[in-house]
Amino acid sequence: MPLLWLAALLIALSVLGFALGRFKAMASVGNDRRKLHSLPNYYGWNVFLKVATPAFGLLVVWLLVQPLLVNSQVSALVPDSAISEGSTRGLVMSDVRRVADGLDLAVGQGLLTTRQSGEIAAEDVKKVLGDAGVALGAEVSNEVLTAAGVYRDMTETGRLWMAIATVAVAVLGLGFGLLQSKGDYRARNVVEQGVRGILLFAASIAILTTVGIVLSLIGNTIRFFELYPASQFFGSGTWLPSFGGGVDSDGNPLSKLGILPLLWGTLYISVIALAVAVPIGLFAAVYLSEYAGPKTRAIAKPLLEVLAGIPTIVYGLFALLTVGPMLLSVFGDGGLGWMQAGTAVMTAGLVMGIMLIPFVSSLSDDIINAVPQAMRDGSYGLGATQSETIKQVVLPAALPGIVGAILLAASRAIGETMIVVLGAGAAARLSMNPFDAMTTVTAKIVSQLTGDADFASPEALVAFALGMSLFVLTLGLNIFALYIVRKYREQYE
Known part of the structure; x- marks a missing residue:
C-alpha cells in the first residue's frame, strides 16, 4: 500500500x-x-x-x-x-x-x-x-x-x-x-494530558535534532582525526589539500589541512558584516518603532524585509558584478592601490551585512515594541525627552532580545556560503588586509565534498571536522550571548 x-x-x-x-x-x-x-x-x-x-x-x-x-x-x-x-x-x-x-x-x-x-x-x-x-x-x-x-x-x-x-x-x-x-469517563483530563505529551514531544524535537546533528558529525570527525593529526589541524596556518594523498619523507601527510586560515576568514567576514548590519538594522528598528508614523511604518517595514527574501546567490552575483568592481575602482590600482581584485573580504562583508539588515531590524523592532508603554510614560512623566527615554529606558529593557537578534545575525553570517564563494574568493590565508581574497569554513566544506575524491580519505573527511568545529563555535557564541543576556537582566529586575 x-x-x-x-x-x-x-x-x-x-x-x-x-x-x-x-x-x-x-x-x-x-x-x-x-x-x-x-x-x-x-x-x-x-x-x-x-x-x-x-x-x-x-x-x-x-x-x-x-x-x-x-x-x-x-x-x-x-x-x-x-x-x-x-x-x-x-x-x-x-x-x-x-x-x-x-x-x-x-x-x-x-x-x-x-x-x-x-x-x-x-x-x-x-x-x-x-x-x-x-x-x-x-x-x-x-x-x-x-x-x-x-x-x-x-x-x-x-x-x-x-x-x-x-x-x-x-x-x-x-x-x-x-x-x-x-x-462518567474523565475524557477531558485524559485529552489534556495527551495534548500535553504531544506538545512536550514537539518541544523536544529541537533537542533531538541537535543530538542527531552531533551524532552525524562526530563519527566521521573521529575517523578524520585517526588519519590526520589533530595538532596540525588546529595548529597549522596552512590550508593546501593534496587529493593524491601520501606522506613526505618525515611521515607527515602531504595535505596541509590547517583550520586557522579558514576560521580567520569566517570571523573576519562575519565581523565586517555585523559592523554593517547591526548599526543600520538597530537604528532602522528604533526609527520604525519610536519615530515613524503608522503610514510610514506600513510601507517601510515590508520594503526592508524584502531583503530577507532575496536568494543568497543573487547577493553573491551582486557582490561579484557590482560591489567588487566598485570597491576595486576606489581601492584598487586606479585609486589607493590597496585592492588587487574585486573578490575580497570587504566585498563579501559589505554584501553580507546588507543581507543581515532585516534580521536585526525586524527582530529588534518587534522586541522594542514589546517594551510596555508604561515605562515610556513613566520616563516622560519624570521630564525625560523622547531620545533620553529611548536611550535610557527602552533600549536597556529590550537589550536581551536585541542581543538575541544580533546572535541570530551572527549565526547566519558564519553559515553563509554563496556570498563568500562569489564575493570573497577561495584563497585560504591569514591576513589583516580586508581587501585580500579569503575564504570561510563553509565554502571549504562544499569544495571538499565536491568531486570524485575517496570518501574515506582525510581530504574528504576533513569536511566533517570543519562542520564540527563550526558547530562548537556557534555553541560558544550562544553561551556567551546567554551570559550577556543574564547579566543585563539582573540589572533591571
Whole structure:
C-alpha cells in the first residue's frame, strides 16, 4: 500500500473514531450532556488520539528503522570480492539501492513483472533500467543484482507488514477508545494530558535534532582525526589539500589541512558584516518603532524585509558584478592601490551585512515594541525627552532580545556560503588586509565534498571536522550571548 494511502486511511479511522466516540458518549447518557463528566467533543478527541497517536507513532518508527535493518542484512549478503579496489561497502550498497529503485520503476512502467525482476540476467539489467529512465554509470555485477533483488523483496515485505501493523494498532485504539466513551469517563483530563505529551514531544524535537546533528558529525570527525593529526589541524596556518594523498619523507601527510586560515576568514567576514548590519538594522528598528508614523511604518517595514527574501546567490552575483568592481575602482590600482581584485573580504562583508539588515531590524523592532508603554510614560512623566527615554529606558529593557537578534545575525553570517564563494574568493590565508581574497569554513566544506575524491580519505573527511568545529563555535557564541543576556537582566529586575 502506498504511504499516502496508508496515511489517508489512518486519518479516516481517526476522524471516524472522533464521530463514534462523541456519539457513543452521548448515547450512554440518553443524549443529556449534563450527565457527562466532560464536554461531548472531549470524548471524540479521546478516541481520535487513541487511534492516531499510536498508529502514526508506529508508522514513523517503522519508516526510520526498516531501512537500517534491511540495509544491514543485505550488506551482509555482499561478499568482499564484489567490492572493487578503491570502492567501499557503502558505495556498493548505494548501487544496490539504485538498482532496486530502478527495478521498482521498471515494474511500475510494465517493463518487468515482479517475478522477472528477480530472475533477469545481469547483462540485461542496464538495458531494462535504461529503458525505464534510470542511468547507471557502470555495469551491474551479479552480486549487486542479487543484493538488489533481496533488498527490493525485503522492502516490499516490510511495507506490507507496516501497513498491516499500523492499521491493526489503529483499529485496536478505536475499539479501546469506544469502550471508554461512557458518561462518567474523565475524557477531558485524559485529552489534556495527551495534548500535553504531544506538545512536550514537539518541544523536544529541537533537542533531538541537535543530538542527531552531533551524532552525524562526530563519527566521521573521529575517523578524520585517526588519519590526520589533530595538532596540525588546529595548529597549522596552512590550508593546501593534496587529493593524491601520501606522506613526505618525515611521515607527515602531504595535505596541509590547517583550520586557522579558514576560521580567520569566517570571523573576519562575519565581523565586517555585523559592523554593517547591526548599526543600520538597530537604528532602522528604533526609527520604525519610536519615530515613524503608522503610514510610514506600513510601507517601510515590508520594503526592508524584502531583503530577507532575496536568494543568497543573487547577493553573491551582486557582490561579484557590482560591489567588487566598485570597491576595486576606489581601492584598487586606479585609486589607493590597496585592492588587487574585486573578490575580497570587504566585498563579501559589505554584501553580507546588507543581507543581515532585516534580521536585526525586524527582530529588534518587534522586541522594542514589546517594551510596555508604561515605562515610556513613566520616563516622560519624570521630564525625560523622547531620545533620553529611548536611550535610557527602552533600549536597556529590550537589550536581551536585541542581543538575541544580533546572535541570530551572527549565526547566519558564519553559515553563509554563496556570498563568500562569489564575493570573497577561495584563497585560504591569514591576513589583516580586508581587501585580500579569503575564504570561510563553509565554502571549504562544499569544495571538499565536491568531486570524485575517496570518501574515506582525510581530504574528504576533513569536511566533517570543519562542520564540527563550526558547530562548537556557534555553541560558544550562544553561551556567551546567554551570559550577556543574564547579566543585563539582573540589572533591571
